[in-house]
Amino acid sequence: xxxxxxxxxxxxxxxxxxxxxxxxxxxxxxxxxxxxxxxxxxxxxxxxxxxxxxxxxxxxxxxxxxxxxxxxxxxxxxxxxxxxxxxxxxxxxxxxxxxxxxxxxxxxxxxxxxxxxxxxxxxxxxxxxxxxxxxxxxxxxxxxxxxxxxxxxxxxxxxxxxxxxxxxxxxxxxxxxxxxxxxxxxxxxxxxxxxxxxxxxxxxxxxxxxxxxxxxxxxxxxxxxxxxxxxxxxxxxxxxxxxxxxxxxxxxxxxxxxxxxxxxxxxxxxxxxxxxxxxxxxxxxxxxxxxxxxxxxxxxxxxxxxxxxxxxxxxxxxxxxxxxxxxxxxxxxxxxxxxxxxxxxxxxxxxxxxxxxxxxxxxxxxxxxxxxxxxxxxxxxxxxxxxxxxxxxxxxxxxxxxxxx
Amino acid sequence: xxxxxxxxxxxxxxxxxxxxxxxxxxxxxxxxxxxxxxxxxxxxxxxxxxxxxxxxxxxxxxxxxxxxxxxxxxxxxxxxxxxxxxxxxxxxxxxxxxxxxxxxxxxxxxxxxxxxxxxxxxxxxxxxxxxxxxxxxxxxxxxxxxxxxxxxxxxxxxxxxxxxxxxxxxxxxxxxxxxxxxxxxxxxxxxxxxxxxxxxxxxxxxxxxxxxxxxxxxxxxxxxxxxxxxxxxxxxxxxxxxxxxxxxxxxxxxxxxxxxxxxxxxxxxxxxxxxxxxxxxxxxxxxxxxxxxxxxxxxxxxxxxxxxxxxxxxxxxxxxxxxxxxxxxxxxxxxxxxx
Numbered sequence: 001x002x003x004x005x006x007x008x009x010x011x012x013x014x015x016x017x018x019x020x021x022x023x024x025x026x027x028x029x030x031x032x033x034x035x036x037x038x039x040x041x042x043x044x045x046x047x048x049x050x051x052x053x054x055x056x057x058x059x060x061x062x063x064x065x066x067x068x069x070x071x072x073x074x075x076x077x078x079x080x081x082x083x084x085x086x087x088x089x090x091x092x093x094x095x096x097x098x099x100x101x102x103x104x105x106x107x108x109x110x111x112x113x114x115x116x117x118x119x120x121x122x123x124x125x126x127x128x129x130x131x132x133x134x135x136x137x138x139x140x141x142x143x144x145x146x147x148x149x150x151x152x153x154x155x156x157x158x159x160x161x162x163x164x165x166x167x168x169x170x171x172x173x174x175x176x177x178x179x180x181x182x183x184x185x186x187x188x189x190x191x192x193x194x195x196x197x198x199x200x201x202x203x204x205x206x207x208x209x210x211x212x213x214x215x216x217x218x219x220x221x222x223x224x225x226x227x228x229x230x231x232x233x234x235x236x237x238x239x240x241x242x243x244x245x246x247x248x249x250x251x252x253x254x255x256x257x258x259x260x261x262x263x264x265x266x267x268x269x270x271x272x273x274x275x276x277x278x279x280x281x282x283x284x285x286x287x288x289x290x291x292x293x294x295x296x297x298x299x300x301x302x303x304x305x306x307x308x309x310x311x312x313x314x315x316x317x318x319x320x321x322x323x324x325x326x327x328x329x330x331x332x333x334x335x336x337x338x339x340x341x342x343x344x345x346x347x348x349x350x351x352x353x354x355x356x357x358x359x360x361x362x363x364x365x366x367x368x369x370x371x372x373x374x375x376x377x378x379x380x381x382x383x384x385x386x387x388x389x390x391x392x393x394x395x396x397x398x399x400x401x402x403x404x405x
Numbered sequence: 406x407x408x409x410x411x412x413x414x415x416x417x418x419x420x421x422x423x424x425x426x427x428x429x430x431x432x433x434x435x436x437x438x439x440x441x442x443x444x445x446x447x448x449x450x451x452x453x454x455x456x457x458x459x460x461x462x463x464x465x466x467x468x469x470x471x472x473x474x475x476x477x478x479x480x481x482x483x484x485x486x487x488x489x490x491x492x493x494x495x496x497x498x499x500x501x502x503x504x505x506x507x508x509x510x511x512x513x514x515x516x517x518x519x520x521x522x523x524x525x526x527x528x529x530x531x532x533x534x535x536x537x538x539x540x541x542x543x544x545x546x547x548x549x550x551x552x553x554x555x556x557x558x559x560x561x562x563x564x565x566x567x568x569x570x571x572x573x574x575x576x577x578x579x580x581x582x583x584x585x586x587x588x589x590x591x592x593x594x595x596x597x598x599x600x601x602x603x604x605x606x607x608x609x610x611x612x613x614x615x616x617x618x619x620x621x622x623x624x625x626x627x628x629x630x631x632x633x634x635x636x637x638x639x640x641x642x643x644x645x646x647x648x649x650x651x652x653x654x655x656x657x658x659x660x661x662x663x664x665x666x667x668x669x670x671x672x673x674x675x676x677x678x679x680x681x682x683x684x685x686x687x688x689x690x691x692x693x694x695x696x697x698x699x700x701x702x703x704x705x706x707x708x709x710x711x712x713x714x715x716x717x718x719x720x721x722x723x724x725x726x727x728x729x730x731x732x733x734x735x736x737x738x739x740x741x742x743x744x
Contacts, residue, residue: 233500237561240464240494241517242486403468 020315031322038327038334045085046165047107048075051092054117067121067180068113074176078168087168102154102194103364103374105329106346108161109169112152117187120149124181150188157197158205158367166191195368196279207271208362209330211285212355214267215260215292216324222256222300223313230401231309245398253297253390260293261286279369287372288361291379295354295386296324301393305400328355345377354389357381414441417491417601418569422472423462425455425625432458434625435472440569440603445595447616448605449730451740455625456605457497460571463603464494476569490518493562497573497605499554500561503547507538507557510546511564518565525564532560536590552583559587563594570594572604576611584611591615609730621734628737637728640736643700645728649693649721650713668716669697672708691735693721698728 014021054068078086090107092098098110114120151173155162174185193199226249229235238248264286268276278285299320307313325331327350338346350356361378364370372379418440425433433455440446448456461467463474465481465488474481479488502510508529515525533539536556541549546557555578562570575591576584592615594600606612612619613633620630629636690696695713699705703725710720734740 232502233496233498234502236466236496237494237500237514238517240466240489240492241514242484242489242519243517 020312023315023319027318027322031326034327043080043082043084043086044334045088046109046161046168047088047090047101048165048169049090049092049098049101049107049110050075050113051095051098051110052113052117053115054113055115055119057118057122059122065118065122067118070180071113071173071176075169075172078172087165087172099154099194102156103360103368103370104345104377105159105161105360105363108155108159109165110154111169112154114149114151116147117149117151120147120187121177121180124183124186128182148186148188150190152190152192154192154194155197156194156363156367157191158200158363159197195364195370197367200367201275203274204276205367207267207276208359208366210271211264211267211289211362212292212328212330212358213325214263215289215296215358216321216330216355218256218260218263218293218296219300219303219321219324220314220317221259222253222297223303223307223317224310225256226252226301226304226397227307227310227313230304230307235401239402245394245402248402249301249390249394249397253294253301256297256300257290257293260297261290264289264293278366280365280371284370284372284375285362285365288358288365288375288379288382291382291386292354292358295382295389298386298389298391298393299324299354302389302396305393305396323353324355328353329359330355343377351381352385354382354385357385414443416440417442417477418463418603419475419478420459420463420472421475423459423469423474424471425458425462425467426470431625433462433469436622436625436627437472438620438627438630440601442568442601443595443599444617445591445602445604445615447612447619448603448622449607449609449612449616449619449734450605450622451607451734454607454622456607456622457573458625459622460494460573460603460605464492464571465489466494486519490565491568492571493565493567493569494571495559495562495573495575497577499551499558499578501546501554501557504545506543506545507533507549508542510557510561514561515564520565528564528566532563533557536560537586552579555579555583556587559590567600569601569603572602574606575604576606576608588615609734613730619730621730621737623734623738629733633730636730636733640728640733641698643698643728644702645726645732646697646699646702646705646709647724647726648695648697648709648713649723650695650718651693651721652718669695669709669712672705672712691740696732696735698732 050068050072052068052072054066056064056066056068059065072089072091075087075089076085080086088107092101092110095112098107101107102110153166153169155166170189173187177186178184229238229248229252268278268282268286268289300317303313303317303320306316327334329350334350338348340347357378361375361382364375364378416439420436420438423433423436424431436455436459438446448459450456458467462469462472463481465474465484468482476488476491479485481488481492502513505513508526511529511532512522512525515528516522520528530539530542533542536559538549538553538556538560541553546554549557559572559575562572572591575587579587588611591602591604595602595617604611604615616633618630619633619636621628621636631639697705697709706723706725710723713720
């Protein structure tokens, strides 16, 4: 009976703390809805860029045969069972901009088709059908077959999105070539890692994600530190002084940023001890981590504004944490639907989550060897988001906890 | 004993029609008063009377729905730093930073008031000395006893040397020894250091002993404001006779009430000899206590006890005392402060 009494008492207390109860209960359903919204256009479509130097080939009847165009069309036909596209295929204009797109994670794979792609396919087709006129040669092909053109796959070899898109592309390519030539893969395939992604150990590929984790966990510390001032009533004492909300929150934030930067350095230091090496300048990665810390602390202030105490801050803090971890690409890639373009960058809804930019920037620096200039966009975005979240946190906190009412 | 500051003392804080409502409850209703430099003003009223809300509006913690507080003619409402630094508030509940030492707390709050750190540190040490906490300067607040925490809570309001010190129930939660210490300290603030002290209390004894003037507040309304002596004088001359009574089984008991009190008043009047003391007579019954105020009350005890017995009541303990602020409150509201 005591058990039932305790159950009843706990139930009563919980029902009188509806805000926390509701948050706990609706968290998972809300994220189900959000994920459904994310995938409303179907499942993830992996971005494949095709840089085609293929000149095509003129057939006997005078028409132009373009294997590159046909392959592009075939790639576009790769769909889920529901009919929604599996690959988001686009043409690249030049190698450098295409690589930038890969580094920005706006595409997962760059497929480079050589000049002689169509002619090679045509030669194989005619050789297989017994026709003459096919150019003969090639060191790797059978002695009676023409030289095999080389198709290059370029991408971040540490990226899961690259692995999926390259497998799908290769299967489509094989199927197309077999249909077109009757041969099994009458081409040579080459793989070119983006940046230094080819030499990264599996351990090294996880370090950027762990770094993001160390920074995002700061949201709890920041929110709880501020919420403690609310819970203990210390704000009552401070509100009768000339202290402003900016003084209070900036002072606490500065401390949290310091903790965050220390955490970033410790994470790097530990990783370094165990063999992790950055391909780009480490100070740039530390800078990215520091700026990310700023934005996470800003989010922590927003959380604190809605908290009446440390427990509230902990429960509420889980919401932005889930966004930071699962909606930023830190754990796994999500479909990107561009809302608009800014300075040549596609801006998707996740780009309002600071960790999204941190993930891209850290990957560029640590894995692809990028320098400060190449992550300027991400750093700028992080600074802007930090300012926005910090301002929002100060404003909300002022309204909810510091306003004389 | 208290000595009143001269009436000509300048006004340091002025409240004009302060009004605060929480939903349907009118916590403070058009409160207007002036606080003079160097005086101790006591806000006396039962729990929930609106005392804390009133001082909250005076120190800038709460925004009034109507009205305004001026400190040295500067409005408090907008958070004017010039007004805020002139006021120090010691809240009723102990508000400390548990993981800061006593001295660190004082330093921190001093800096919030714009004091340079060395000055805050020096003054912090002085204040700890004055409340007997000098040896605890380096101790974390959470390790202090409840009484020590309350003393630290009090001196945090003084770190910036404010002209006006507002103390919300300063003796609450203190043991008798602590109460004496704090009472002496509050008195010294006004008498020796020239501070103006505003304190809230529901303890009539505290208000009577400490305050130069007492503002009695009930249900958000300021009922009266004057010196304790004048307030007591207003309710009547003489002493107060309190007799606890219980019903005799089978007797008229409480049913005798309507007749008993006028009868006792008449009795006292007859004994008073029909002099000017007649106006000072007052008889009331609150719960099981009959209170009778009259000149020469001691001689009324035998006939009053007889009258009570005749009325079917059994007299219990008999107390004879001087008029207190409790009597003033009862005279004003018909209720006890403790109700």
